[in-house]
Amino acid sequence: MKNRKHTMFLMISLAVFVASVIAVILYYCEAIAELSHILSEVTDTQERVGLEEGVFWSSFFTVAVLGAELSFVRSVYKMLKHKPKKWIGICYLVSAVLAFLSIAFYCLVVLKVFNFASASGRDYTGDVYLLTFWPSFLVSFALGSVPVKQND
Secondary structure: OOOOHHHHHHHHHHHHHHHHHHHHHHHHHHHHHHHHHHHHHOOOHHHHHHHHHHHHHHHHHHHHHHHHHHHHHHHHHHHHHHOOOHHHHHHHHHHHHHHHHHHHHHHHHHOOOOOOEOOOOOEOHHHHHHHHHHHHHHHHHHHHOOOOOOOO
């Protein structure tokens, strides 16, 4: 019987990804329902636009984290299946570590372990998201896209 670690990893990882997507959908459905309730009471146009914009940017960054999760799965799957050597293996390893750290950082920020509000009341969480999640996803995706040489 062949050792199929990579197939088992792929099935478990995709199940975790589907659970993540379902959790995100449920969270945003709840957030939109709460937002519509708040917007029905708010008459200030500027505040309304700010609240709606906040939901848009939040979902924009969440998409980057879900992409990083898929990038992590792809990089680890390729490492398990193809066992790449030298620079290709290093690229996959860096891709997987970067994606994992991005996901972990997102979870820590969402769980309010890290707070990016200043004493003056300015919240820098969106700035940190913008400078962290999309760049790390793009770099992880690029490093994980290095083709593996087949020695068949």
